[in-house]
Amino acid sequence: KAGVTQTPRYLIKTRGQQVTLSCSPISGHRSVSWYQQTPGQGLQFLFEYFSETQRNKGNFPGRFSGRQFSNSRSEMNVSTLELGDSALYLCASSLELRLDEQFFGPGTRLTVL
Amino acid sequence: GENVEQHPSTLSVQEGDSAVIKCTYSDSASNYFPWYKQELGKRPQLIIDIRSNVGEKKDQRIAVTLNKTAKHFSLHITETQPEDSAVYFCAAANSGGSNYKLTFGKGTLLTVNP
Numbered sequence: 001k002a003g004v005t006q007t008p009r010y011l012i013k014t015r016g017q018q019v020t021l022s023c024s025p026i027s028g029h030r031s032v033s034w035y036q037q038t039p040g041q042g043l044q045f046l047f048e049y050f051s052e053t054q055r056n057k058g059n060f061p062g063r064f065s066g067r068q069f070s071n072s073r074s075e076m077n078v079s080t081l082e083l084g085d086s087a088l089y090l091c092a093s094s095l096e097l098r099l100d101e102q103f104f105g106p107g108t109r110l111t112v113l
Numbered sequence: 114g115e116n117v118e119q120h121p122s123t124l125s126v127q128e129g130d131s132a133v134i135k136c137t138y139s140d141s142a143s144n145y146f147p148w149y150k151q152e153l154g155k156r157p158q159l160i161i162d163i164r165s166n167v168g169e170k171k172d173q174r175i176a177v178t179l180n181k182t183a184k185h186f187s188l189h190i191t192e193t194q195p196e197d198s199a200v201y202f203c204a205a206a207n208s209g210g211s212n213y214k215l216t217f218g219k220g221t222l223l224t225v226n227p
Contacts, residue, residue, distance in 0.1 A: 004156075031213075033214065033215070035215075035217075041219075042202070042217055042218070042219040042220050043157070043202060043204075043215075043217040043220075044217075045214045045215065045216065048213060048214055055213070056213060056214050058214065090156065090157070101147075101159065101162070102147075102159070102215065103159070104149075104156040104157045104158070105156060106155070106156050107156060
């Protein structure tokens with residue numbers, strides 16, 4: 001089975017721009033969670049989607065949003081980028097009934113200049 | 114919400130020694146405690162997990178213990194090898210509800226010196 005994939009792997013943007021990141025879960029996984037990883041704050045939960053519905057959200061501003069499609073693929077969008085948004089964005093997928101066993105993708109490294 | 118504290122932030126051991134990483138959590142409803150290993154430039158990978166209905170779990174050189182009363186859990190690695198060098202993250206979650214999310218500790222950089 002193919003693992004979780006994320007595109008693009010690297011991205012450079014400037015302040016004020018917006019960005020869209022994509023995550024394809026493992027086949028059969030319907031839950032997708034997104035995390036922001038930075039050296040200072042570690043791994044922080046952004047949001048979780050299940051069956052195209054956002055079920056849970058972390059403590060991030062409204063500039064961070066996401067969605068999930070009927071094939072379980074998910075996208076996250078960050079608008080009006082700030083320097084502090086530079087981070088590794090990881091998504092993780094899990095089976096419907098095994099929400100606790102999450103498998104991570106390789107991440108998208110976002111650099112905001 | 115849940116808060117997870119992880120110690121130490123860095124740990125250096127000699128090959129063959131044991132390594133112990135400790136985490137505490139705040140939410141008594143948390144019932145699932147995974148540990149992830151992240152090598153430099155790679156994705157976090159689940160190495161072991163424990164649920165609140167057991168106190169200890171072992172998988173070869175890796176073991177995890179859980180003390181629900183004290184709200185802390187620990188990762189034990191025995192006979193460490195250089196390939197064990199990585200950042201280790203603990204996490205906690207309540208897997209029973211619909212508001213499921215993993216709350217991570219800040220990570221421990223483990224260095225195993227040959």
